[in-house]
Amino acid sequence: MNEALTPPLCRFTCAPVPFPFSSGRYFVKLAWAWTLWLLLPFIALTTYELSRSRLLHGRARSALLALRRLCALLVGTAVWFLCTQLFLHVENLTGECSLRAKPGQPPRVYTSKPECHQDGGVWNGFDISGHCFLLSYCAMMILEEVAVLEALAMDRKSKLHVVINVLFVSLCLLTVIWVFMFLCTALYFHDFSQKLLGVLIGLSAWYGTYRFWYLKPFSPGLPLPNIPLSSKKYSYSR
Secondary structure (H helix, E strand, O other): OOHHHOOHHHHHHHOOOOOOOOOHHHHHHOHHHHHHHHHHHHHHHHHHHHHHHOOOOOHHHHHHHHHHHHHHHHHHHHHHHHHHHHHHHHHHHHOEEEOOOOOOOOOOOOOOHHHHHHOOOEEEOOOOOHHHHHHHHHHHHHHHHHHHHHHOEOOOOOHHHHHHHHHHHHHHHHHHHHHHHHHHHHHHOOOHHHHHHHHHHHHHHHHHHHOOHHHOOOOOOOOOOOOOHHHOOOOOEO
């Protein structure tokens, strides 16, 4: 990346510059962790409250329903892990190490990226953009989950309403960050084919879960009241 041509804000977030806890790149590498930590209490609270207020379920059944919906985060974790491992495997299979052999020693054959980097080499392989995959998947998942607020009516003076609103605002801000990071990645990192494939895999993971599997009985289910995002017709009392 050419720093002279990079916007200052993008240099701050996309390049390895100091953050309160880490660099921008490290922040994005933990995108699923940030998303998970905010979605976990949000899904649990909104599902439990909707089950009690709209579906008129008891406490035990509402808690079980909340646990079922939280399984969507386990599915997301599995999707994140399997896809990132697949990307690493593809890069290892398609790559080769660029490293000048030491004088008097035969060239070494490297079979993986870590081995190449350990000796100071550069691994040239097809590096599917994990950032494009993860950021698109996280953003779409957040949008699906926060749409549940359209069906939630609560007393604005209650503590639970305040907590849910804080989580909602935090998730919205996180989505804005993910979109901005996605644009930085799209502009300054990876080849077009690597970015395109990463996005397609992320969108496929979202579509395969929220538009197909979660409509089935044996699944974590859609956010209550079990209506797709495009069909919600409820109002949230703020």
